[in-house]
Amino acid sequence: EAQVTQNPRYLITVTGKKLTVTCSQNMNHEYMSWYRQDPGLGLRQIYYSMNVEVTDKGDVPEGYKVSRKEKRNFPLILESPSPNQTSLYFCASSLSSRGTDTQYFGPGTRLTVL
Amino acid sequence: AQSVTQLDSQVPVFEEAPVELRCNYSSSVSVYLFWYVQYPNQGLQLLLKYLSGSTLVKGINGFEAEFNKSQTSFHLRKPSVHISDTAEYFCAVSDPLNAGNNRKLIWGLGTSLAVNP
Numbered sequence: 364e365a366q367v368t369q370n371p372r373y374l375i376t377v378t379g380k381k382l383t384v385t386c387s388q389n390m391n392h393e394y395m396s397w398y399r400q401d402p403g404l405g406l407r408q409i410y411y412s413m414n415v416e417v418t419d420k421g422d423v424p425e426g427y428k429v430s431r432k433e434k435r436n437f438p439l440i441l442e443s444p445s446p447n448q449t450s451l452y453f454c455a456s457s458l459s460s461r462g463t464d465t466q467y468f469g470p471g472t473r474l475t476v477l
Numbered sequence: 478a479q480s481v482t483q484l485d486s487q488v489p490v491f492e493e494a495p496v497e498l499r500c501n502y503s504s505s506v507s508v509y510l511f512w513y514v515q516y517p518n519q520g521l522q523l524l525l526k527y528l529s530g531s532t533l534v535k536g537i538n539g540f541e542a543e544f545n546k547s548q549t550s551f552h553l554r555k556p557s558v559h560i561s562d563t564a565e566y567f568c569a570v571s572d573p574l575n576a577g578n579n580r581k582l583i584w585g586l587g588t589s590l591a592v593n594p
Contacts, residue, residue: 367520396581405586406521406567421581453520462571463509463528466582468520 365390369454369469376444377477384439384472386454392467394460395437396421397429399450400471406453412437413460444476479504479572483585491593492560498553498588500568509571510551511582512542516564524566527551538562563592 367388376382388395396411408421412431426448428440437456441448452472457464484499502508509528513521525536532544542553551568566589569582 403586406584408581411581455521460581462582463526465523465526466513466521468522470520471518 365467367454367456367467367469369452369472371472372470373473375475375477378445379443382441382444382474384441384452384454384474386437386439386469387435388437388454388456388467389435390456390458390467391434392456392458393434394458394464395431395454395456396466397427397437397439398453398455399423400453401450409439409452411460441474444474446476448474449476450474479508479570479583481568481570481583481585483566483568483588485588486586487589487591489591489593490558493557495556496554496558496562496590498566498568498590500551500553500585502549502551502568502570502583504549504572506572510542510544511569511571512536512540512551512553513567513569514538514564515567515587521567524553558590558592560592560594563590565589 370385393414397409398406407423409427410429412418418429454469455466457466480503482501490496511526512524514524515521525534527534527544535541540555565587567587568585
């Protein structure tokens, strides 16, 4: 089954404790991205990747890191989480970055930073 | 810069009634248009998209949308809704003239559709 998986689905942590949210897709997609979803602010792109070893900042990259060592995986790293990073996070992938392709979303990771 | 406005943040409707969720975008140049749906506790999934051609686009679950270039709108409709259509609906736009590599989607803030029995 074609899918995007994220882990964990729920995470409660404390300020400053490094964490990683994993994302994996099995569709051989080139383009992957991370979004955060907040009430009243909609979906905002954090980082994106055009292909392996090619990543770039989205609209709200501060406090986040990513890597793309393999085509299927695109982890999101919070090196020192703060309460303002409490949010619902989605990983998404698409065949390319052409803008015509359907984006496939993971189920989401709900992060709470205390 | 391109922007997307979803005119209603919440739409309550009774089961079997028709519904229209409104979406307007800012630019009159060629665009690609999308509607995504987010069911409770799930990720987003594509309902339908307009790339070119016929202005009436049919999607999954009986939804359709009409592209109106002169009004820069892409409203989503369903003639008869079910309880299971209760979800958040997002309109999104991609600008094919964006010279950058990241032809990302510009998202509306979403419309919460609540279907009541």
